Every structure is written in C-alpha cells, then in structure tokens.
Amino acid sequence: MSTPTTPRRPRADAARNREALVRAARAAFTTTGEDASLEAIARAAGVGIGTLYRAFPTRQDLVAAVYAVELDTVLDTVDELLAAQPADRALRAFADHYAAFVATKHGMAETVRVGAIRGAAETAHTRERVNAVVARFLDAGRADGTLRAGVAADDVTAALVGVLLSTRDADDPGQAGRLLDVLIAGLRLP
Numbered sequence: 554m555s556t557p558t559t560p561r562r563p564r565a566d567a568a569r570n571r572e573a574l575v576r577a578a579r580a581a582f583t584t585t586g587e588d589a590s591l592e593a594i595a596r597a598a599g600v601g602i603g604t605l606y607r608a609f610p611t612r613q614d615l616v617a618a619v620y621a622v623e624l625d626t627v628l629d630t631v632d633e634l635l636a637a638q639p640a641d642r643a644l645r646a647f648a649d650h651y652a653a654f655v656a657t658k659h660g661m662a663e664t665v666r667v668g669a670i671r672g673a674a675e676t677a678h679t680r681e682r683v684n685a686v687v688a689r690f691l692d693a694g695r696a697d698g699t700l701r702a703g704v705a706a707d708d709v710t711a712a713l714v715g716v717l718l719s720t721r722d723a724d725d726p727g728q729a730g731r732l733l734d735v736l737i738a739g740l741r742l743p
Contacts, residue, residue: 571608571618573598579619583657590614620658624679627654628686640694645737647690648713651683652729655717662711683710694740699741 577597581589593610595605609615627650634643687706694700716736720729 567608570598570600570604574605574608574615575622576602577616578615579623582616582619588636590638602646617715623654623657624682627651627665628682635690635693639699640690640697641699641741644687644690644694644700644740645733647686648733649730651713652717652733655714656721680707680710687713691740698742700740704740709736709740 561609567568572596576588577594581597585593592602592676594615595602598605605615609618630647631643632649635647637643638646640705684706686707691706691709693704699710713733713736716729716732720732721727
C-alpha cells in the first residue's frame with residue numbers, strides 16, 4: 554500500500570528563477586508585446602531557456618503566471634489599507650490599485666493573445682477573489698460606520714469593472730478617478 558505524498562516545495566533557486574522569469578516576462582509583454590522572445594525573457598531573468606520551459610512549458614503558462622502575480626499584488630493590499638484608514642477611504646484606495654492592475658492587464662491583452670489573458674483570469678478565479686476582497690471592505694465599512702449595509706460585493710465589483718472598462722479609452726485621464734469617487738460616495742452612509 555502506497556502512502557500519499559505531499560507535493561514538494563520548489564527549491565529556493567527554482568523559486569527565485571520563477572520570480573525572475575515572471576518579472577522579466579511582465580516587462581517584455583508590456584513593452585515588446587506578443588512577439589517578445591522567450592529566449593530574451595530567459596536572458597533578462599538571468600537563466601537559460603531550458604529553465605524557462607521547465608517552469609513554464611507554454612507561453613500561455615507564463616502569461617497566466619504574470620497575471621496571477623499582478624492580481625495577488627493588488628489583492629494583498631487589503632490588510633494594509635484597512636489598517637491605515639477608514640473602510641470607505643481604504644476601498645477607494647483599493648479601487649486605484651485595481652485600476653492600475655486592469656490597465657496593465659489591458660496592455661498585456663493588446664500585446665499578448667487575448668485568449669491567454671482570458672484563460673489566466675479564469676484560472677486565477679479573478680471575479681471570486683475580487684468579490685471576496687470587496688466584501689472585506691464592505692464588512693469593515695459596516696463595522697466602522699462608513700459604508701452602508703445591504704450592498705452585495707458582486708454589485709460593487711461589477712460597478713468597479715464597468716467604470717474601468719468604460720473609461721479605458723477616454724480622452725480625459727481623470728474621468729476614471731472621478732467615476733470611482735462617485736461609486737464610493739454612493740456606498741457611504743449619509
């Protein structure tokens with residue numbers, strides 16, 4: 554009878570290589586675009602092409618990893634934001650962080666196959682994770698008296714995404730910020 558094994562943690566050097574590859578890929582995808590050479594990404598990360606392919610067997614795997622790291626970075630700001638300010642202002646600051654993430658994702662989608670970004674978003678369970686974060690802000694806002702009760706996290710997420718999608722090609726770069734202000738104002742207690 555065999556015993557179940559726990560997955561091995563990657564070696565420290567493999568984890569460092571993976572992080573370096575993701576950083577290099579993000580830079581390459583946002584500046585060079587879809588034609589970014591995987592060999593150039595490996596070189597920029599200071600590793601060989603074989604190391605890149607061991608970590609990311611396909612270009613789509615690499616895109617998904619870049620997307621996941623960017624999403625994690627944004628979602629990991631919640632505790633810091635809530636510790637530093639009331640929930641309504643923390644949610645507004647989060648909206649700015651999320652807007653920057655969406656702008657980066659949009660830039661990558663224009664330069665890397667849109668299907669790869671869509672697949673990365675689905676794999677990362679983006680909507681569910683953003684809803685969970687928004688729910689934390691809403692709960693904190695109800696507790697500290699800055700945000701009204703009875704608002705569904707998914708409604709706030711949909712409104713946030715709607716603002717960002719509707720203003721992504723706007724001639725006025727300040728429009729998104731003003732609309733995010735309106736969104737948060739509508740969530741505040743009178």
